[in-house]
Amino acid sequence: MNAIESASLRLYWPAQRQRNRGAGGLLIVVAAFLALYAYLFPGLLSVGGVAKFAQSWLPLAMVSMAQAILMLAGGVSLAIGAMVSLGAVIAATTMAGPLGVAGGAALVMIAGLGVGAACGVIVVRLGLPAIVVTLAASFIVGGAALLILPRPGGTIPAWLSDLLAGDKPVAAWLVIAVVVFWKLYLATPLGLSLYAAGENPDAAYRAGVPVDAARILAYAVSGLLATCAGLFVAAKTGSGDPVIGEAFTLNSIAAAVLGGVGFLGGKGAMRGALAGSLLLSVMINVMYFLGFPPVAHYIAQGLIIIGAVALPEFSARRRAL
Amino acid sequence: MNPGEAVRFPKVRPRALFASRPVLTFLIVVAVWIGASFVKPGFGAFGHLRYLVELGAVVGLAAIGQTFVVIAGGIDLSVGAIITVSAVGAPLVALAFDESGAFAALITLAAATVIGVLNGLGVAFLRAHPMIMTLAMATFLQGLLILLAGGSAISAQSPLLEWLGSARPGGVPAGVLVWAIASVLSLLALHATPFGARVFALGANSLAATLSGVNVPATTVAVYAISGLTAGMTGLLLLGMNGQGYVGIGDPYLLSSIAAVVLGGTSILGGSGTYAGSIPGAVLLVTITGLITVVNASPGWRSILFGSLILALLLISGREARRR
Numbered sequence: 269m270n271a272i273e274s275a276s277l278r279l280y281w282p283a284q285r286q287r288n289r290g291a292g293g294l295l296i297v298v299a300a301f302l303a304l305y306a307y308l309f310p311g312l313l314s315v316g317g318v319a320k321f322a323q324s325w326l327p328l329a330m331v332s333m334a335q336a337i338l339m340l341a342g343g344v345s346l347a348i349g350a351m352v353s354l355g356a357v358i359a360a361t362t363m364a365g366p367l368g369v370a371g372g373a374a375l376v377m378i379a380g381l382g383v384g385a386a387c388g389v390i391v392v393r394l395g396l397p398a399i400v401v402t403l404a405a406s407f408i409v410g411g412a413a414l415l416i417l418p419r420p421g422g423t424i425p426a427w428l429s430d431l432l433a434g435d436k437p438v439a440a441w442l443v444i445a446v447v448v449f450w451k452l453y454l455a456t457p458l459g460l461s462l463y464a465a466g467e468n469p470d471a472a473y474r475a476g477v478p479v480d481a482a483r484i485l486a487y488a489v490s491g492l493l494a495t496c497a498g499l500f501v502a503a504k505t506g507s508g509d510p511v512i513g514e515a516f517t518l519n520s521i522a523a524a525v526l527g528g529v530g531f532l533g534g535k536g537a538m539r540g541a542l543a544g545s546l547l548l549s550v551m552i553n554v555m556y557f558l559g560f561p562p563v564a565h566y567i568a569q570g571l572i573i574i575g576a577v578a579l580p581e582f583s584a585r586r587r588a589l
Numbered sequence: 590m591n592p593g594e595a596v597r598f599p600k601v602r603p604r605a606l607f608a609s610r611p612v613l614t615f616l617i618v619v620a621v622w623i624g625a626s627f628v629k630p631g632f633g634a635f636g637h638l639r640y641l642v643e644l645g646a647v648v649g650l651a652a653i654g655q656t657f658v659v660i661a662g663g664i665d666l667s668v669g670a671i672i673t674v675s676a677v678g679a680p681l682v683a684l685a686f687d688e689s690g691a692f693a694a695l696i697t698l699a700a701a702t703v704i705g706v707l708n709g710l711g712v713a714f715l716r717a718h719p720m721i722m723t724l725a726m727a728t729f730l731q732g733l734l735i736l737l738a739g740g741s742a743i744s745a746q747s748p749l750l751e752w753l754g755s756a757r758p759g760g761v762p763a764g765v766l767v768w769a770i771a772s773v774l775s776l777l778a779l780h781a782t783p784f785g786a787r788v789f790a791l792g793a794n795s796l797a798a799t800l801s802g803v804n805v806p807a808t809t810v811a812v813y814a815i816s817g818l819t820a821g822m823t824g825l826l827l828l829g830m831n832g833q834g835y836v837g838i839g840d841p842y843l844l845s846s847i848a849a850v851v852l853g854g855t856s857i858l859g860g861s862g863t864y865a866g867s868i869p870g871a872v873l874l875v876t877i878t879g880l881i882t883v884v885n886a887s888p889g890w891r892s893i894l895f896g897s898l899i900l901a902l903l904l905i906s907g908r909e910a911r912r913r
Contacts, residue, residue, distance in 0.1 A: 344720070396903055397857040399664065399720075403844050404896040404903070411892030418889065518724050531718050566732025573725040578715035 322440035332523035334493035336541035341486040342533025350409035352513025355498020360422025360508025384491020388484035467534025610854025611866035646768035649871035654816025662792035662859030663719035672839025675824030680745035690747025705817020709810030742835035754829030792859030
């Protein structure tokens with residue numbers, strides 16, 4: 269028993285170190301941007317400032333986690349944005365109705381889990397490429413969102429909007445709650461299998477890891493996170509919009525890649541993806557604050573993503589010389 | 590008969606022919622056309638089928654570059670943005686002395702190729718994952734487009750674009766003619782040149798390709814440049830057919846180009862496939878889209894139908910071999 273424990277400890281820290289590789293530079297950049305933001309906008313360092321900032325960060329953090337889970341499991345999703353829209357319109361059409369907030373929230377979660385699991389089954393069991401399946405799914409899910417709510421509208425109960433997007437830092441607590449849930453998920457057998465199933469599915473399968481189940485569950489959890497992000501977006505704006513999620517697809521991939529999560533599965537860690545989403549979020553806030561036109565956001569975002577991907581490559585090459 | 594001859598001329602086996610993906614996709618197209626013309630009388634008319642192939646030319650042109658990139662083991666998610674850039678940009682570079690519009694078209698195609706080259710440089714030298722590089726490029730171009738066009742539609746009048754959009758030399762639409770020439774050229778490049786062999790080698794195993802002396806960076810840049818060029822041609826053709834370019838005109842062609850490639854039997858993982866499959870794949874896609882318009886559904890249902898039909902077709906024909 270003791271031998272096993274010491275062996276697992278011997279494996280644990282190197283694995284953690286490997287997952288942290290490259291995250292140091294990112295954290296410095298994030299800290300620099302946060303400092304700049306706090307310098308420009310001293311109000312950030314108050315309860316209200318933290319609350320407002322967490323509200324703008326939370327949806328991006330959730331979709332980045334949704335994307336990172338899939339990338340860790342060796343997949344990818346181009347349907348994240350559509351799922352966010354779906355969550356938003358379901359919340360906006362059900363919560364003010366007879367189902368109430370609890371029923372609406374349950375529906376949002378069921379839709380996320382169900383659609384995610386369906387994508388997972390098609391990708392994992394039927395052997396279709398994830399890119400194409402999720403691209404097709406983005407059309408189906410986006411169409412469903414348009415059917416539920418053809419044009420922006422619907423309502424979210426005012427008290428819920430106040431609770432989630434008011435002056436109290438509820439969103440900040442939610443970020444922490446999501447991270448805690450992620451840690452709990454990683455501690456379950458299927459969560460433990462996630463990295464193995466992504467890094468080397470063949471070896472994991474032969475070692476007795478339930479590869480298919482772990483990957484399908486990853487798709488389901490990813491869907492859940494995306495639709496819950498949609499719920500939050502709807503609560504923040506007070507109504508639903510069938511195309512509000514579109515930008516999240518690219519941003520989720522960008523945040524995960526900024527955070528060092530690799531496309532081939534098993535590489536990187538959730539803390540990296542969270543840091544990546546934090547960087548994007550701070551960056552957008554700083555640009556708004558400096559009065560950049562929206563056009564500049566697209567251009568800057570494209571450049572920063574490429575730069576962030578290229579920098580590690582250059583530093584690795586310099587180290588190799 | 591000596592054995593050497595038998596190797597050079599393998600016997601034609603009908604079963605193998607039916608198992609070939611391009612042929613299979615072609616048969617699906619024929620089946621859908623026959624089925625649809627029974628259900629809807631006007632569908633099988635020559636004029637309507639010619640119109641479908643004309644629309645197929647747009648998707649097919651975009652799929653040329655996508656086929657090269659996918660076979661080389663990458664993916665180009667900036668196709669839609671490049672199409673939009675060329676459709677919106679071509680009217681902007683129209684100059685007074687350039688009466689035929691050929692000069693503007695050349696500039697546009699050159700710009701589209703340069704965008705493709707930049708994609709390739711990013712993938713080859715910055716080692717950015719193709720999906721990231723091209724998505725970032727698409728985001729960048731989206732910003733650029735809003736700067737260029739300011740969100741309004743830009744109409745274009747030049748003899749060349751008019752010819753592209755509406756001329757029918759010998760009863761064949763000009764767009765289909767361009768598509769046919771481009772298809773022959775790309776099939777030759779892919780299957781009958783050393784370059785084509787290098788593209789396949791790169792997609793099958795880039796490390797092995799490097800060790801075998803393939804210039805991997807140059808080949809990578811070349812396939813993305815081809816993708817940029819064909820996306821630029823798609824944009825010009827769309828502009829000719831539509832009469833005006835607007836932001837978002839190219840967006841639907843991203844999924845279509847990838848779906849056409851995958852429906853045609855090219856592996857999304859790279860290393861195997863042929864453009865010969867993407868041709869019926871493109872026609873199949875526009876046929877589906879045409880059928881959905883016939884149903885006269887709301888935008889939501891149309892989107893759902895489109896996605897579901899692509900998924901269903903992939904389940905019939907597009908499955909990757911299970912890798913375990």
